[in-house]
Amino acid sequence: xxxxxxxxxxxxxxxxxxxxxxxxxxxxxxxxxxxxxxxxxxxxxxxxxxxxxxxxxxxxxxxxxxxxxxxxxxxxxxxxxxxxxxxxxxxxxxxxxxxxxxxxxxxxxxxxxxxxxxxxxxxxxxxxxxxxxxxxxxxxxxxxxxxxxxxxxxxxxxxxxxxxxxxxxxxxxxxxxxxxxxxxxxxxxxxxxxxxxxxxxxxxxxxxxxxxxxxxxxxxxxxxxxxxxxxxxxxxxxxxxxxxxxxxxxxxxxxxxxxxxxxxxxxxxxxxxxxxxxxxxxxxxxxxxxxxxxxxxxxxxxxxxxxxxxxxxxxxxxxxxxxxxxxxxxxxxxxxxxxxxxxxxxxxxxxxxxxxxxxxxxxxxxxxxxxxxxxxxxxxxxxxxxxxxxxxxxxxxxxxxxxxxxxxxxxxxxxxxxxxxxxxxxxxxxxxxxxxxxxxxxxxx
Amino acid sequence: xxxxxxxxxxxxxxxxxxxxxxxxxxxxxxxxxxxxxxxxxxxxxxxxxxxxxxxxxxxxxxxxxxxxxxxxxxxxxxxxxxxxxxxxxxxxxxxxxxxxxxxxxxxxxxxxxxxxxxxxxxxxxxxxxxxxxxxxxxxxxxxxxxxxxxxxxxxxxxxxxxxxxxxxxxxxxxxxxxxxxxxxxxxxxxxxxxxxxxxxxxxxxxxxxxxxxxxxxxxxxxxxxxxxxxxxxxxxxxxxxxxxxxxxxxxxxxxxxxxxxxxxxxxxxxxxxxxxxxxxxxxxxxxxxxxxxxxxxxxxxxxxxxxxxxxxxxxxxxxxxxxxxxxxxxxxxxxx
Numbered sequence: 001x002x003x004x005x006x007x008x009x010x011x012x013x014x015x016x017x018x019x020x021x022x023x024x025x026x027x028x029x030x031x032x033x034x035x036x037x038x039x040x041x042x043x044x045x046x047x048x049x050x051x052x053x054x055x056x057x058x059x060x061x062x063x064x065x066x067x068x069x070x071x072x073x074x075x076x077x078x079x080x081x082x083x084x085x086x087x088x089x090x091x092x093x094x095x096x097x098x099x100x101x102x103x104x105x106x107x108x109x110x111x112x113x114x115x116x117x118x119x120x121x122x123x124x125x126x127x128x129x130x131x132x133x134x135x136x137x138x139x140x141x142x143x144x145x146x147x148x149x150x151x152x153x154x155x156x157x158x159x160x161x162x163x164x165x166x167x168x169x170x171x172x173x174x175x176x177x178x179x180x181x182x183x184x185x186x187x188x189x190x191x192x193x194x195x196x197x198x199x200x201x202x203x204x205x206x207x208x209x210x211x212x213x214x215x216x217x218x219x220x221x222x223x224x225x226x227x228x229x230x231x232x233x234x235x236x237x238x239x240x241x242x243x244x245x246x247x248x249x250x251x252x253x254x255x256x257x258x259x260x261x262x263x264x265x266x267x268x269x270x271x272x273x274x275x276x277x278x279x280x281x282x283x284x285x286x287x288x289x290x291x292x293x294x295x296x297x298x299x300x301x302x303x304x305x306x307x308x309x310x311x312x313x314x315x316x317x318x319x320x321x322x323x324x325x326x327x328x329x330x331x332x333x334x335x336x337x338x339x340x341x342x343x344x345x346x347x348x349x350x351x352x353x354x355x356x357x358x359x360x361x362x363x364x365x366x367x368x369x370x371x372x373x374x375x376x377x378x379x380x381x382x383x384x385x386x387x388x389x390x391x392x393x394x395x396x397x398x399x400x401x402x403x404x405x406x407x408x409x410x411x412x413x414x415x416x417x418x419x420x421x422x423x424x425x426x427x428x429x430x431x432x433x434x435x436x437x438x439x440x441x442x443x444x445x
Numbered sequence: 446x447x448x449x450x451x452x453x454x455x456x457x458x459x460x461x462x463x464x465x466x467x468x469x470x471x472x473x474x475x476x477x478x479x480x481x482x483x484x485x486x487x488x489x490x491x492x493x494x495x496x497x498x499x500x501x502x503x504x505x506x507x508x509x510x511x512x513x514x515x516x517x518x519x520x521x522x523x524x525x526x527x528x529x530x531x532x533x534x535x536x537x538x539x540x541x542x543x544x545x546x547x548x549x550x551x552x553x554x555x556x557x558x559x560x561x562x563x564x565x566x567x568x569x570x571x572x573x574x575x576x577x578x579x580x581x582x583x584x585x586x587x588x589x590x591x592x593x594x595x596x597x598x599x600x601x602x603x604x605x606x607x608x609x610x611x612x613x614x615x616x617x618x619x620x621x622x623x624x625x626x627x628x629x630x631x632x633x634x635x636x637x638x639x640x641x642x643x644x645x646x647x648x649x650x651x652x653x654x655x656x657x658x659x660x661x662x663x664x665x666x667x668x669x670x671x672x673x674x675x676x677x678x679x680x681x682x683x684x685x686x687x688x689x690x691x692x693x694x695x696x697x698x699x700x701x702x703x704x705x706x707x708x709x710x711x712x713x714x715x716x717x718x719x720x721x722x723x724x725x726x727x728x729x730x731x732x733x734x735x736x737x738x739x740x741x742x743x744x745x746x747x748x749x750x751x752x753x754x755x756x757x758x759x760x761x762x763x764x765x766x767x768x769x770x771x772x773x774x775x776x777x778x779x780x781x
Contacts, residue, residue, distance in 0.1 A: 197670050200663035203578035203600030203638060208662065280479045282586070283579030327587075328555055329577035331598070 003045055004028045005432065008444075010049035010393065014056055015359050016367030016382035025054055027389040030432035035383060046444040049393060052426060053358075056381050057089025057120075057390030058365040061179070061257055061372060062154070062233050062315035063340070065091070065122070068109060069098025074320040074410045076110070077117040079340075082409035083318070084435035086340035087365075087425035089390035090121040090379050091318075094154040095132070102127035102138040107146040119435040120428070121379065121390075125179060128153045128167045134160060137167045144174045149373055150231065152179040155290070159185060161218055168226035177229040177255070177372060180219050182240070183291070187211035192331055194267040194292040202271055202283065204330065207292050209237040216240045220247045220254055231372050232256045234317050236291035238301035245310045255372045257315040258302050260346040261337055265293045265415060270330075275418035285326045285333035287415045289319075303355050306364060313368035314361070316343045320411020338411030342402055344394065346416060348423030351396070358396065389432040395440065396423045469774050473585045473592040476601035477642040485646050489611055491770035492763070498535065499766055509538035512776045515563050516542045516595070518574040519556075524737055524761070525595050525605070529572050532768035538776065541568065556580060557587050564590045570776050573597070578635075591775050599633045605736055606639035608767040610647065612760045613691055616732050621648035626685045626727075628654045628717055629695035629744050632661050632706070636736040637695065641676055651676040654685035656716070658706045682717055689727035693734045694719045694744040710743060720746040724754065732756050 005027040012035065013020050024039040025032060060083065066074035074082075076093075083091050093110065095101030101110065107124050114122035126148035127138045133156075140151060151171055157180060158164045164178075171178045188211045193199050195206020216232055220243060223230035232244060235256045247254045269287040287293060305311040319336025326333050344365075350356040370381035380387055399422045404412040428436040437443075468487050477485070498506055514533040518526050526542070533540045541563075556575075563571055570591045573581045578598030585592045596602040614620055625644060627637045631653045644651055653660065653676060660678060661667075668676050679685040686692065697713060707713045719733065733745075733755045741747050750757060 195662050197663040197666035200661035200667040201671060203598050203635060206662060280475070281579070281582055283582045324555065327557060327583075329575070329583060330579045331577040 004041070005429070006039060006041060006044050006046045007049045007054055007391070007393070008046055010052050010054035012054045012383065013359060013362050014383045015363035016056065016370070016380070017384070019383070020359060025383065025391065027391075027429065027432045030389055032383060032385050032387050032389045034385060047393075047427070048442040048444055051395070051397070053394040053396060055362045055392055055394065056366040056383050057392050057428060057430065058087045058344070059369040059379060059381060060088050060091040060316050060318070060340070061231075061313055061369045063091045063093055063318035064096065064320065064336070065093040066320060067097065067113060068106075072322055072410070073325070075117075076113045076122060078408060078410050079318070079320070080114075080118040080120050080122060081436070082340040082407060084119040084428045084430065085408050085425065086316070086343050087392040087394065087428050088120060088340065089392065089428060089430045089435070090123060092123045092125050092149060094152060095125050095127045096155050100127050100132050101125065101148070102130050102132065102143075104142050104146040107143060107148055111147060120430045123149045125150050125152050125154070127151065128158055128178065129163060132156045134158045134163060137163065137170060140167065140170045141174060144176055148176070150177040150179045152181065152233070154179070154181045154233070157181050157183050157185065157215060161222065164219070165222045165226055168222055168228035168230070172226050172228040175374065177231045177374070179231045179233050180215070181233055182212050182215035182219060184211040184214050187214070193270050193288065194294050196267050196295060198267040198271055202281065207290070209239055209294070212237050212291055213239040213243060216243045220244070220252060223254055224252045227253070229253045229255070229374070233315060234259050234262065234291055235302065235311060236262045236294050236298065238298045241301050241305040241310055245305070248310065255312045256310065257313040257369070257372070258306065258311050259315060259317045260339060260343045261289065261293065261415065262291070263299060263302055263306070264346055264349060266295055266299065267293050269293055269415055283330045284415065285328070285330055286337070286413050286417070288330060288333050288335055289337055290335040303350070306356055307360060312364070312372055314343070314347065314364040315369070316340055318409070320409050321413045322410075323412065326413045336413065337415060338404070338407060338409050338413045340409060341407050342414055342416045342421070344425050345400065345402070345421035345423055348396060348421065352422055389429050391429040392425060393427040393441070394423065395426045398422070398424045398426070398440070400424050471775070473581075474603055474771055474775065475581055475585060475592065475594045477603045477606055477639050477646070480642070480646060482646040485607065485610070485643065488607055488767065488770050488774065489614065491773060492611055492766045495766035495769040496763070498769070499762070504535050505537055506535065507537045508773055508777050509533070509536040512538045512569045513567060514538045514540050514570045514572065514772065514776065515568045516540065516572045517559070517563070518544045518595070519580070520574050520576045520596070522574050522596070525574060528761070528764045529595060529768050532765050532772055535765070536769055536772055536777070538772065556583065560584050560588055564588050570772065593771065593775065596635055598635065599638070600635050601639045602635040602736075603639050604764070604768055604771060605636050606643040607771070608760055608764040609636075609640060609693070609734055609736070610643050611767055612734060612756050612763045613732060615759075615763070616756060617690060622650065623690040624650045624652065624688055625691035625693065626652045626654055626689045627693045627695060628682060628685070628719060630659045630697055630701060631655045631664070631695070632659045633698070634695050641673055645673060645675055649675065652685045652689070653678050654680070654682050654717070656680060656707065659701070682723060683726060686723060686726040689731050691732055691734060692719055692724065692727055693736070695736065696738065696740060697744050714743060718744060718746060719749050721748050721752070724749055730754070734760055737761070
């Protein structure tokens with residue numbers, strides 16, 4: 001059993017229970033034993049957390065661990081090490097592996113590898129359709145019994161409204177969410193980046209906002225018909241926010257998440273790198289992402305949606321790729337950002353500029369995702385005695401410079417390389433064990 | 446500053462004197478967006494000297510003797526490639542030519558690996574044509590060797606724009622406030638994009654004329670954001686051609702119909718072909734240019750293509766001189 005640990009004098013922020021106080025947390029046998037003031041016990045590993053924040057471990061609804069099939073990009077061991085460094089104690093991995101997670105054996109494989117190799121909890125998202133091909137629904141009830149926590153064909157959204165509605169009926173029966181990457185593939189065909197002025201400037205094919213919004217609208221309509229819990233992942237446009245807001249007002253069971261990069265970067269990042277400006281245009285493949293980075297106005301609306309609750313959670317869409325996947329022509333480059341290790345620091349830029357409160361940010365990383373998943377997989381997103389001690393320690397004043405070469409993730413593909421950030425994760429406890437610690441962590445004993 | 450008359454060396458070969466090219470600071474030629482009017486004028490002054498060289502019996506000058514220039518074309522092109530290679534040979538450079546079908550690109554070697562190999566072989570300038578927008582930029586970011594963009598995807602084709610403007614300037618003189626009309630597939634045209642920057646430097650006005658399906662959605666905002674307020678968009682060709690000094694029909698790829706961007710070639714011809722009747726709506730003495738290769742009978746009628754107002758053949762000849770000037774500035778200026 002893991003050793004007992006005492007976290008002393010932390011600012012404890014637990015948005016799920018409305019807690020924000022200074023105190024101690026005693027961890028025993030992997031569980032939270034006590035939360036209180038002036039807890040003291042001799043012969044105990046004690047962490048001096050004065051000046052630090054202790055909050056429930058972060059939960060990521062959307063990531064790609066690439067195993068099985070794409071281990072050159074990432075595997076469960078490296079991916080969860082990177083996630084732990086990012087403060088995450090639970091991650092939900094998307095099923096676009098090879099083979100895809102459309103059968104019980106594949107889900108079992110993830111569970112088995114995770115049990116021996118993962119630093120943190122890994123929950124699997126199952127496929128909506130067999131082979132992610134959009135033609136026939138997968139054996140969803142079997143997948144649910146095997147432990148998957150929701151369904152998605154992420155990256156290859158189901159084009160057929162009929163198949164989607166059938167899958168939604170099954171998901172509703174199983175009380176699991178459909179997690180949809182909303183994209184009309186006909187409208188985005190050959191698209192490389194947001195269909196706006198930068199695409200026109202660079203001569204790249206555009207991905208219009210309407211490609212996302214038309215499927216958000218379709219999905220909402222189908223969710224109303226089927227009664228499923230619909231989760232729209234990585235929302236990127238102002239129009240999607242408006243549709244989700246209206247649906248929520250009408251009482252449709254829809255939730256949404258947004259990524260750190262869609263909240264902080266615009267399409268301009270594709271042609272300009274604020275850190276290196278050697279050449280007039282950069283065609284930066286590290287800023288190539290689907291859905292694409294959008295406009296200032298979209299960011300403004302996404303931020304207000306985070307603040308007013310229209311958006312329920314922040315998810316990384318951690319999408320690691322090899323150097324070769326990105327060091328090539330823009331059109332040939334893979335979509336995606338390696339996001340675990342920069343997520344919190346990047347999100348803190350929003351707190352530091354007063355756009356989002358720290359408590360709301362932590363809510364979107366903890367209890368926000370739990371409410372979407374519906375307490376599946378034994379995660380609660382709160383700090384409570386007798387619960388597993390999934391706790392993240394944060395230093396919100398610590399400045400650091402992103403250096404992709406030092407990422408624990410195999411994917412060094414980040415548009416934030418070289419950027420100075422303020423606010424970092426200093427330790428991550430998963431079930432009472434230190435899954436990650438920064439060198440600055442003060443351990444008394 | 447002016448280019449001195451070429452001297453005659455004792456051996457009877459013409460040489461170009463060393464130039465004062467303090468204005469020139471480009472290591473690569475990727476697009477014209479970072480060219481000042483003075484730099485373009487410098488290119489044109491040197492081009493004048495090259496035109497003089499081209500008018501002689503023996504066209505070869507030893508300026509780039511000992512330099513090696515590679516052309517690397519990942520897309521079929523006979524005209525641009527021949528133009529660059531002839532330009533390099535007239536300057537006495539050694540040339541190497543690779544095309545993607547024969548090079549190791551088809552073996553899965555990455556663009557950057559292929560280019561690094563050329564760099565390691567000691568090539569001084571690499572001229573790239575690539576179907577992907579931005580490919581020469583990726584090259585320039587990862588290599589020390591000078592890169593000349595000979596056309597990248599739908600993005601830029603700086604040497605074409607320079608030869609277009611040089612050709613116009615020789616016929617029309619001062620280009621300021623001249624109105625150029627670019628007709629056709631603006632969406633996929635690297636020539637249109639480079640000309641927006643190049644023509645801006647000379648104070649020209651541009652009208653882009655095409656159906657909305659062949660104009661990028663973000664173009665209007667781009668014009669505003671990039672201070673390209675000399676450019677406007679017009680769907681009707683008759684309105685666009687009013688008072689035009691320069692008309693440039695763009696090549697219409699037949700695939701555009703299959704992908705649904707136009708209804709039919711037949712309708713496109715009715716709406717946008719530059720024919721004699723339409724040309725008459727422009728200013729008397731207006732000139733017609735075409736970046737080639739032409740689809741006669743589609744974007745341009747035969748009689749206009751070969752009529753008195755057409756400068757299309759001159760463009761080809763001037764293209765060699767302009768590219769000689771660019772190679773001279775990049776490889777021969779000693780300003781590295």
